[in-house]
Amino acid sequence: EKGGWPTFMKKEISEEPEAVGKTLIGRIVDGAVHLPELESFDGLLTDIDRIVVLACGTAAYASLVGKYAIESWARIPVDVELSHEFHYRDPVIGERTLVVSVSQSGETMDTLLAVQYAKKHGARTLSICNTQGATIPRESDAVLYTHAGPEVAVASTKAFVAQITALYLLGLHLATIRGTLDAPAVSALVEELQNLPAKLDQVVETSGERIADFARWMGDVQSVLFLGRHAGYPIALEGALKLKELAYIHAEGFAAGELKHGPIALIEPGQLVIVIVPSPRDPNSLHPKVISNIQEIRARGARVIAVAEIGDVEVLPFADEVIRIPLAGPLFEPLLAVVPLHVFAMELATAKGLDVDQPRNLAKSVTVE
Numbered sequence: 001e002k003g004g005w006p007t008f009m010k011k012e013i014s015e016e017p018e019a020v021g022k023t024l025i026g027r028i029v030d031g032a033v034h035l036p037e038l039e040s041f042d043g044l045l046t047d048i049d050r051i052v053v054l055a056c057g058t059a060a061y062a063s064l065v066g067k068y069a070i071e072s073w074a075r076i077p078v079d080v081e082l083s084h085e086f087h088y089r090d091p092v093i094g095e096r097t098l099v100v101s102v103s104q105s106g107e108t109m110d111t112l113l114a115v116q117y118a119k120k121h122g123a124r125t126l127s128i129c130n131t132q133g134a135t136i137p138r139e140s141d142a143v144l145y146t147h148a149g150p151e152v153a154v155a156s157t158k159a160f161v162a163q164i165t166a167l168y169l170l171g172l173h174l175a176t177i178r179g180t181l182d183a184p185a186v187s188a189l190v191e192e193l194q195n196l197p198a199k200l201d202q203v204v205e206t207s208g209e210r211i212a213d214f215a216r217w218m219g220d221v222q223s224v225l226f227l228g229r230h231a232g233y234p235i236a237l238e239g240a241l242k243l244k245e246l247a248y249i250h251a252e253g254f255a256a257g258e259l260k261h262g263p264i265a266l267i268e269p270g271q272l273v274i275v276i277v278p279s280p281r282d283p284n285s286l287h288p289k290v291i292s293n294i295q296e297i298r299a300r301g302a303r304v305i306a307v308a309e310i311g312d313v314e315v316l317p318f319a320d321e322v323i324r325i326p327l328a329g330p331l332f333e334p335l336l337a338v339v340p341l342h343v344f345a346m347e348l349a350t351a352k353g354l355d356v357d358q359p360r361n362l363a364k365s366v367t368v369e
């Protein structure tokens with residue numbers, strides 16, 4: 001039920017804060033992560049030497065964000081694989097591989113086949129899924145449900161942030177049992193997770209109207225590029241995917257560092273580029289590098305919309321528009337930065353008079369190969 005909202009998409013974007021909050025419920029006890037769902041793995045989680053994450057579409061970009069966090073916290077190599085590529089190329093997996101599938105519906109055939117292949121080749125399988133009792137969780141050794149609630153709009157939004165939340169819980173759990181983070185470090189990160197819903201609320205409230213405004217004047221835009229770095233890179237990919245899916249506009253996401261290795265050739269006067277700017281507060285921040293990327297593309301005539309944290313004044317002289325997000329640690333910013341990109345795709349599609357809930361040629365869950 002739309003409950004008074006004009007579209008499911010608008011409703012579901014407004015539910016992104018709640019999707020994170022509900023996915024955390026019952027899983028944090030005294031500043032530590034509590035995941036009884038993983039008990040059946042016993043000693044396996046200390047023995048694994050590698051994680052392979054299988055997913056398609058938006059779920060694959062959520063998985064890529066998860067990779068940054070899990071590797072950093074639990075010091076285990078994580079490979080994110082598109083499910084449909086995985087089992088057709090004789091992948092290296094075995095008993096010490098944990099295979100994590102990420103799927104909102106739990107019915108995506110490409111992901112199901114990849115999970116079945118992994119099982120057959122000795123890997124243990126964990127499903128991160130939003131749909132109780134779906135096929136993929138039933139075929140997996142364990143399941144960690146996201147609690148985003150039913151997602152009706154075809155393009156995934158609230159499930160995306162819930163998937164990242166579940167992957168972060170997994171990362172913190174692994175870091176705890178493998179001893180790569182001590183209790184105070186885990187508890188500080190857990191607190192960041194718990195602070196996310198309120199910060200997301202703030203983004204949902206502040207980004208809506210402004211983005212709707214400039215979506216109206218750029219209704220005829222032909223192509224949009226998205227740039228991000230570190231965990232902002234998969235967010236750039238997600239922003240571009242949403243724009244293709246909803247507004248049928250050519251869009252591409254790039255790692256900002258890759259700009260000079262090719263994509264900068266695409267920049268000509270008037271090219272719209274959306275840049276996710278990392279926080280300048282972190283001593284190892286990539287902020288100066290991303291600011292210099294913005295200068296390079298502006299010098300070639302690009303129009304730049306920056307998504308930057310509140311208080312980042314250094315970005316101001318270089319961007320045509322700045323969308324603000326609240327302060328958060330480097331691995332938590334992406335969850336905040338994605339909301340304006342979801343809103344942007346929805347508003348551009350709406351300005352073009354398109355059906356944002358049922359984009360052409362797409363299905364909510366693709367149960368064929």
Ligand code: BG6
Pocket residue numbers: 056057058059102103104105106107108111154155156362363364365366
């Ligand atoms: C696509 C949907 O077909 O499947 C996307 O249109 C979705 O929105 C992708 O991200 C993966 O779906 P699921 O259910 O496996 O997360």
